[in-house]
Amino acid sequence: MAIQSATPELEKVVPEAQDFLPLLGTDYVELYVGNAKQAAHFYKSAFGFQSMAYAGLETGVKDRTSYVVEQGKMRLVLTTPLTKDHEINEHLRLHGDGVKVIALWVDDARKAFAETTKRGAKPYFEPRVEKDADGEVVKSGIKLYGDTVHIFVERKNYHGTFLPGFKPWKSAYNPPTAGLKYVDHMVANVGWNEMNPWVKFYEDVMGFANVLGFDDKDISTEYSALMSKVMSNGNGRIKFPINEPAEGKKKSQVEEYLDFYNGPGVQHMAMATDDIVKTVRELMARGVEFLKVPSSYYDNLLDRVGKIDEDLGPLSELGILVDRDDEGYLLQLFTKPLQDRPTLFIEIIQRKGAKSFGKGNFKALFEAIEREQEARGTL
Ligand code: FE2
Numbered sequence: 001m002a003i004q005s006a007t008p009e010l011e012k013v014v015p016e017a018q019d020f021l022p023l024l025g026t027d028y029v030e031l032y033v034g035n036a037k038q039a040a041h042f043y044k045s046a047f048g049f050q051s052m053a054y055a056g057l058e059t060g061v062k063d064r065t066s067y068v069v070e071q072g073k074m075r076l077v078l079t080t081p082l083t084k085d086h087e088i089n090e091h092l093r094l095h096g097d098g099v100k101v102i103a104l105w106v107d108d109a110r111k112a113f114a115e116t117t118k119r120g121a122k123p124y125f126e127p128r129v130e131k132d133a134d135g136e137v138v139k140s141g142i143k144l145y146g147d148t149v150h151i152f153v154e155r156k157n158y159h160g161t162f163l164p165g166f167k168p169w170k171s172a173y174n175p176p177t178a179g180l181k182y183v184d185h186m187v188a189n190v191g192w193n194e195m196n197p198w199v200k201f202y203e204d205v206m207g208f209a210n211v212l213g214f215d216d217k218d219i220s221t222e223y224s225a226l227m228s229k230v231m232s233n234g235n236g237r238i239k240f241p242i243n244e245p246a247e248g249k250k251k252s253q254v255e256e257y258l259d260f261y262n263g264p265g266v267q268h269m270a271m272a273t274d275d276i277v278k279t280v281r282e283l284m285a286r287g288v289e290f291l292k293v294p295s296s297y298y299d300n301l302l303d304r305v306g307k308i309d310e311d312l313g314p315l316s317e318l319g320i321l322v323d324r325d326d327e328g329y330l331l332q333l334f335t336k337p338l339q340d341r342p343t344l345f346i347e348i349i350q351r352k353g354a355k356s357f358g359k360g361n362f363k364a365l366f367e368a369i370e371r372e373q374e375a376r377g378t379l
Contacts, residue, residue, distance in 0.1 A: 017234035018207035021112050023104050025237050026183045027153040028075040029269065030101035032091045036080035040067035043076055046286045048178030053162035054169040064088060067169065068162050072181035074271065091147055096341040099266035101151050102186060109154035113140035119205040124149040134160030145190050145198055146264035179279045184270040184349050185239035189257045191264060195227055195244035202231040202240065214359060226254045230357065241357060243267060253369050256378045260341040270347035276331045277314045279348055289336040291368040292319050304360065305329055323360040328353015342376060
C-alpha cells in the first residue's frame with residue numbers, strides 16, 4: 001500500500017465530539033515483542049500481513065530492530081531491543097509482548113501535542129522532526145493508561161516507504177493477504193474504577209465522545225463481568241472501547257488480563273474484512289486459533305438477529321458470531337491470545353450497517369472465555 005498522502009475530507013458522524021486535533025485515521029500500531037523477526041513471520045504467515053519496512057543494525061539503528069508489516073490500511077510495527085539496558089526490556093519484563101503505541105495520523109503533530117497537553121495530557125515526547133532522503137515527518141507523543149502511548153504522526157511532507165530511518169523490506173517469502181482492511185476499533189483494559197477517568201481523558205483531552213456503554217448487567221455471565229464505554233472521535237474512524245472489571249462470582253476476564261499484563265493496556269485490536277467467511281477460513285487454515293461458542297448458539301440465531309445475507313452453514317462451521325442493532329448487523333470472531341500470557345488478542349469483524357460492538361454475543365463469548373480461563377486456572 002502506498003502511504004496515504006492526501007488529506008481526506010473529515011465528515012462529522014459523531015456530532016458530540018470536538019475535532020480540535022483532528023485525527024485522520026490510525027497511522028500504525030507498534031508492539032514491543034521479545035523477538036521481532038519471529039513475530040513478523042507470524043503476522044505474515046498466520047494473518048496475511050505483507051513485508052513493508054525494516055530498521056535495525058543494517059540500517060544504522062544499533063539498539064533495536066523493527067519490522068513493519070502491512071495489510072489493507074493497517075500497519076503493524078514489531079520492535080525488539082538489542083541491548084541489555086534498553087528501556088524496552090522493562091516493558092517486556094512487565095507486560096510480555098503487547099501494544100506500546102497507537103499512532104494517530106494528523107495534519108499537524110505540533111498542534112496535536114499543544115492541544116492535548118494543554119488539556120491535561122502527559123507528554124511522552126515533544127514534537128520532533130525526523131528526516132531522510134524521502135522527506136520529513138513530525139512526531140509527538142502523549143501518555144495513556146499504563147505504559148501505552150499515542151504518537152501523533154504528521155507525514156504530509158514524507159514520501160518514503162514508512163518513516164524516516166526505515167528501509168523497504170523486500171522478502172522472498174510473501175504469503176497472500178487474508179483480506180483484512182483496517183483497524184475497526186482498539187480496546188483498552190483499565191483497572192477498577194478507572195474506566196470513567198479514561199472516558200473523561202478521551203473527552204477532555206482528545207475531544208472524543210462516549211457513543212455507547214455497557215454495564216455489568218449487559219456484560220456479565222456467572223463469572224466474567226466487565227463494564228465498557230466506547231469512545232469515538234468526530235469522524236468515527238477512531239473508536240476506543242474502554243473496559244474495567246466488574247464484580248462477579250469469580251475473576252473477571254479483565255482482571256486476568258491486568259494480572260498478566262501487570263496493569264492496563266490494549267486488550268484487543270479489531271480488524272475489518274469485507275468477507276468474514278473467506279477471511280476466517282483462510283486464517284484457520286494458517287493456524288490462527290479462535291474462541292469457540294457451542295453449536296447451540298446457532299439454533300435460534302436467525303430468530304435473534306433476523307434475516308442475514310450469509311448462509312448459516314459456513315457461519316456455524318467456522319464459529320462466526322452475529323449481532324444486530326438498529327442500523328444493521330455485524331459478524332465477528334475472536335482469536336485466542338496471540339502470545340503465552342492471556343493478554344492481547346485480535347477480533348475479526350465485518351459490519352453490515354451495524355455501528356455497535358456485538359453486545360448480543362457477550363454472553364456466549366464470555367462463557368467461551370471462561371472455559372479458557374478455567375483451563376488456565378485463572379477463573
Ligand atoms: Fe471488539
